[in-house]
Amino acid sequence: MATKLLSVFNPRFGSKGQALHQALQNENFTPLSIPLLAIEVGVDKTCFYHAIRDSLARNLAPRLIVTSANTLSAFEQCDAAIKKQLINWPCFAIGKATQQALLAYGFKQVCCADSDTSEALLAKIKLGSTDQQTYWIIKGEGGRNTLLQGLKQLDHQVATFAVYKRCWLSISYQQAQAIAQQDAWLITSGEMLLHLQQELQNHGVSCRASTLIFVPSQRIVDIARQNQIENVINCQSALNSNMITVLKSLNKGFRGTN
Known part of the structure; x- marks a missing residue:
């Protein structure tokens, strides 16, 4: 049986989804791109902008903790004069993909x-x-309070700004069947994995026992195991390049069905 290039489910949306689709094609994978979520404006986006202006007026520079590249639209509302000062604030990012977006x-x-x-x-x-x-x-709106609670326990002053909102999308029966037949899934959050699992269950569809699920952290591996989801591989990063590198390394020994 000949070695088969992996067919890969890409659930990312917008420009990030398009970039991942193209990157997979460039490496001779066969991507199936069906977005599982959309991003909308969060309740604190305007408040965040005013807080930035107020802090700059008072010569304050809080330390920013940015949880996702999806927050960047909130920074883009700043004009050039504000941005020139804002980019000097110390910043912490969750994940290298978020770090790269902030540096860009x-x-x-x-x-x-x-x-x-x-x-x-x-x-x-x-x-x-x-x-x-x-x-x-x-x-984003919702999510965990791990950072908030941990920083407060260390006696730091903490404010949170929910600048975007995840909107999970439903999939059709035909899409569920197509996703279930892919050799690999690229999943970037535990919430995404559980949403997909629920969508497949809603349609009475099960993924192949051989499907490999690539995730960016051990936390998501643990979530998968707690929900009886097997064949989960930790890529250590949500960067497209990292996930594709792991895909390529495993693809060398992969044998698919004809």
């Missing part, structure tokens, strides 16, 4: 932990200065 925006100081989790970033912050600091957590 222009931030000069972007610290990132080795793992794409709140726990890893919190541990890195604990190793830094013990002086009381002011942190702003820039995030």
Whole structure:
């Protein structure tokens, strides 16, 4: 039986989904691109903008913790004069993909932990200065409060801004069948994995026992196992390049069906 190039489910949306689709094709994979979520404006986007202006007027520079590249639309509302000052603020990113997005925006100081989790970033912050600091957590609506609780326990001043909202999308029966037949899935969050699992169950569809699920952190591996989802591989990062590198390394020994 000849070695088969992997067919890969790509659930990312917008420009990120298009970039991943093209990157997979460039490496001779066969992508199936069906977005599982869309991003809308969060309740705190305008409040965040006014907080930035107020802090600049008072010569304050809080430490920013940015949980996702999806927050970048909130920064893009700043005009050139504000951005020129904002990019000098110290910034922490969850995940290398978020770090790269912030550096591309222009931030000069972007610290990132080795793992794409709140726990890893919190541990890195604990190793830094013990002086009381002011942190702003820039995030999506909902989600966990690990960073907020951890920073408060360290006696830091913390504010949170929910600048975007995840809107999970339904899939059709035909889409569910197509996704279930893919050799590999690229999943970037535990919430995404559980949403997909529920969508497949709603249609009475099960994925192939041989399907490989690639995720960016051990936390998502643990979530998968807790929900009886097998064949999960930790890529250590949500960067397209990292996930595709792991795909390529496993593809060398993969034998699919004809």
